[in-house]
Amino acid sequence: MGRPRDAGVERVALDAAARVLAEHGHQALTVDAVAARTGIAKTTLYRRWPTRAHLLAAVAEAALAPPTVPRTDDLAADVAAALRALSQALTGASRTGVLADLVAAATHHTELRPTLHRLGEVRRATTRDRLAGAVADGTLPSSADLDMVLDQLLGPLYLHALVTGDELTDHYVGRLVDSVLAGAGFAAKGRAAPGPTGTGSPRDASTTTHPGTPVAPRRSA
Amino acid sequence: MGRPRDAGVERVALDAAARVLAEHGHQALTVDAVAARTGIAKTTLYRRWPTRAHLLAAVAEAALAPPTVPRTDDLAADVAAALRALSQALTGASRTGVLADLVAAATHHTELRPTLHRLGEVRRATTRDRLAGAVADGTLPSSADLDMVLDQLLGPLYLHALVTGDELTDHYVGRLVDSVLAGAGFAAKGRAAPGPTGTGSPRDASTTTHPGTPVAPRRSA
Amino acid sequence: MGRPRDAGVERVALDAAARVLAEHGHQALTVDAVAARTGIAKTTLYRRWPTRAHLLAAVAEAALAPPTVPRTDDLAADVAAALRALSQALTGASRTGVLADLVAAATHHTELRPTLHRLGEVRRATTRDRLAGAVADGTLPSSADLDMVLDQLLGPLYLHALVTGDELTDHYVGRLVDSVLAGAGFAAKGRAAPGPTGTGSPRDASTTTHPGTPVAPRRSA
Amino acid sequence: MGRPRDAGVERVALDAAARVLAEHGHQALTVDAVAARTGIAKTTLYRRWPTRAHLLAAVAEAALAPPTVPRTDDLAADVAAALRALSQALTGASRTGVLADLVAAATHHTELRPTLHRLGEVRRATTRDRLAGAVADGTLPSSADLDMVLDQLLGPLYLHALVTGDELTDHYVGRLVDSVLAGAGFAAKGRAAPGPTGTGSPRDASTTTHPGTPVAPRRSA
């Protein structure tokens, strides 16, 4: 019973928060700022999000409308597309900032970890399905450990975004996908399966498109 | 001219900081706290570390005495050993907390990114050498992209430590190393080289030791 | 028309309020607290008492069941008895607290002043009657300004309760009554009428009983 | 050691507080308001006055520059002058408001009671001296209990200011002084000592001047 929550509050608050984020960075994304901008009382905000961190999480989650990645019959291309979408979500000063803040906050507020996890998970689930499909139709060997594959795909993205700060270029993502999929036993389409010794090295030529991105030498870090 | 800097300050401060960290978590690791505990004036602390973040970085770096990983002729084992050492450095509430804080801080204080990077880099360099050696003696194909391999090895560790919060078990590290090395064309010693088609499925049995760690099914997430 | 007000609400609310007051002091006597304790909705409370201050006033008034002060032929004793009853009502941390809050609230909510006034008034009226009777039978001179006498009787009580925080001992009240009545021209019974020159000094020995209270020297403040 | 407190802070803050008080009443006298007006950080304010109540007390005390009441050879006039000065300090919406707030606050923050007390005490001390002098030169009988006299003088003032809200007119103060002093055995100057029965009633004609104030009938309360 009682007066029902005004659903508009969430919407307005998150909108404003997103705008603050875009305009002034994640440093400026304070509860006070959102309250001031929206006219929503701080009390009301704190009723939804008991902590600045929770608000951050909500903002991050809201910003992540899972884009429908089209499914073609090119496994590597599909996976790369999904990963590039995630890369974009992780890239950009403010976005990375929010993510980093969230990562830091999640060490106390463990209840935020699911959310944090879910951020990558949305794509991960789709990708996992795609990979499972590949296993089903024989494109990938049935022995493939999909979770391990996903870790190897996602891990490097977070590593670059959070730790090294390197750019996540489309080219890098392409190479990563090729490398990991090949490791998982993927025979690139229109190609003979590489020999067991791996000398045939399926990695020198990427099976996916890297639209116009030059091969930048990675920082040795 | 003037009074020389007291060299003891660094040591005392970092010691105290480490203790605060262990006792009360990284939230409590404030400049004021260190000052209060040690009797060192805030001014003095700020003279060394211009920012709380810099202090954090120093603490993190100090905590990371690079352990000498012995080099055997078992590539997978050596790599796994190095990664397990890193895993331990990333694991544990307070350690992960500092890392996360540092990651967050590095989004503003870009000058900290090198330090942050170096944390993993210490092992990375060793591991890179080990991998290069493997290429040299033919254990790994010369086509292997070592940086990519390292990304795939380190990335998942950070992913688990920072994002999912999953434990980094020795078992997981073993599987990861096996998977990545196999993908890079490594033929596990005393074994038929597994083809990428995976018929022989090299992953079901790890070539590295997992001391007592039962095979726990990972959350599908 | 419409549903009639539940008469029980007043009772329950005031009871609970009194209990809160006794247990946690007047600071804790908030509308929310009463609502939470009783299960009465805030709306309902505000329907009766438009303001916390009004609730306070009600609590204070309810706590003041006017005790019947017996009328003897000893004027000083009767007046002292009435004043002692009032003293008790003003004394004690929580009671004084409510009074003080009420005093503060009355500076805005002038509509509360009558209530505030009435708190002392109940006794005042009785006492005034008693004094008027004394004038009638010649115990007090007809020239006595009763309101002024009452001010001099009540004022010091409030002064001590609210400002100095000194205890209101029975002994003090006795001395006060003697002093004021003597000043008003009262000849203590069975005694020579003391002249204002005070040679007879009627004040050194009180005409009223001070049960067991030792003569404590007042702080010179 | 350490940086010394900026003495200007007290001055500026109290000045601003006094201005807020005068302009917007004691309700508006918040720590935030003072901080905003002066540019002094809230932290700094709280370093001096740990509570809004303490700030209020300081404001009240600062506003009470003890005016030098001239000493003539007219006891009643001197006392009345002192009391009128106090009356003015207690009168006026904002001043009474502060006092009332202070009275309320003192019930928790007992450390404020001395200050509260001192507010009246400043005049009380002077007046007490004047009375003692009167005792010394025989104007008052040596039996006079000065503290009791003072209570009877000050009590009614607080009673009116805080409880009844009646105005404290010069005329009332005059009558009060006459009444109390007469009760204490004061023979008004140039007058025969009133007879011991008090029929002579020194109160019908005040010995002090009431400049232009008509005799207003007191509210029956």
Added chain:
DNA sequence: AATTAAGCGAGACGGTACGTCGCGTCTTAAG
């Protein structure tokens, strides 16, 4: 019996101030 005008519990909401915490800068005196 149907209508209707309150009363009531529940709890969201806007508002205002509170008092606290940590950062990084500064001022002073001591070595």
Added chain:
DNA sequence: CTTAAGACGCGACGTACCGTCTCGCTTAATT
């Protein structure tokens, strides 16, 4: 010139009560 000491400005935090509001349900008196 370094230190210890500690005041200071700044900005945000999360909390507490206030008094108002919107719900849905209940309870009479009125039609």
